[in-house]
Amino acid sequence: MIEFHVITLFPAMFAALEHGLVGRARARGLITITTHDLREYGLGAYRQVDDTPYGGGSGMVMRPEPIAAALDAVRAGNRDLCALLMTPQGEPLTQTIVRELAGHHGLILIAGRYEGFDERVRSLVDREISIGDYVLSGGELPAMVVVEAVARLLPGVLGNPQSLTEESFADATLLEYPQYTRPEEFRGMRVPEVLLSGDHGRIRRWREEQARRRTATRRPDLSARREKS
Numbered sequence: 001m002i003e004f005h006v007i008t009l010f011p012a013m014f015a016a017l018e019h020g021l022v023g024r025a026r027a028r029g030l031i032t033i034t035t036h037d038l039r040e041y042g043l044g045a046y047r048q049v050d051d052t053p054y055g056g057g058s059g060m061v062m063r064p065e066p067i068a069a070a071l072d073a074v075r076a077g078n079r080d081l082c083a084l085l086m087t088p089q090g091e092p093l094t095q096t097i098v099r100e101l102a103g104h105h106g107l108i109l110i111a112g113r114y115e116g117f118d119e120r121v122r123s124l125v126d127r128e129i130s131i132g133d134y135v136l137s138g139g140e141l142p143a144m145v146v147v148e149a150v151a152r153l154l155p156g157v158l159g160n161p162q163s164l165t166e167e168s169f170a171d172a173t174l175l176e177y178p179q180y181t182r183p184e185e186f187r188g189m190r191v192p193e194v195l196l197s198g199d200h201g202r203i204r205r206w207r208e209e210q211a212r213r214r215t216a217t218r219r220p221d222l223s224a225r226r227e228k229s
């Protein structure tokens with residue numbers, strides 16, 4: 001069981017998490033996802049959450065007070081929540097980090113908009129997370145990525161827990177081997193003979209070899225990390 005709290009200006013975006021594996025996990029009570037509308041913590045009659053940058057420059061910056069107030073409110077009712085700021089400046093998300101996050105009782109995900117956060121927001125959170133070296137216009141999709149990646153590690157969420165250990169990145173450094181299903185021949189491409197052989201030892205060795213080769217050609221960076229460990 002893990003509780004997710006999302007602080008966002010666009011709670012409706014998180015309807016995406018009513019579907020699929022995560023939706024089922026919620027329905028079964030394995031996780032909870034609560035959105036907190038940052039606008040409600042905005043300042044003044046207009047519920048302002050952003051402002052122009054000191055020193056000039058284009059774009060708007062998220063003010064610290066609304067985020068601090070939202071965080072205080074979420075933390076007040078719950079102990080031991082790990083607060084994450086979604087930002088392209090954060091630690092690049094890896095399966096290792098996902099596993100660490102899955103060890104918490106609950107996570108608070110802060111999804112920002114505009115050009116960025118006032119620097120002092122960083123002092124309010126436990127970690128800053130980036131989902132990759134590209135820039136999105138808000139932290140909502142990154143927050144959903146974290147929820148999905150963490151939720152599927154929790155006991156009972158996946159139908160078949162074995163697929164967790166078999167899949168790519170189970171050890172974070174190996175891509176998955178090629179998979180085939182029916183038909184045996186599709187547009188002239190045949191399923192590798194070994195997979196039809198029924199020889200489980202041969203199949204296992206073939207898959208290990210394929211996974212290694214695939215990782216070496218597609219992700220030499222992962223291969224290098226693997227050889228070191």
Ligand code: ADE
Pocket residue numbers: 086087088129130131132133134135136137138139142
């Ligand atoms: N917000 C905007 N871009 C992002 C990214 N790549 N990762 C996390 N948060 C973001």
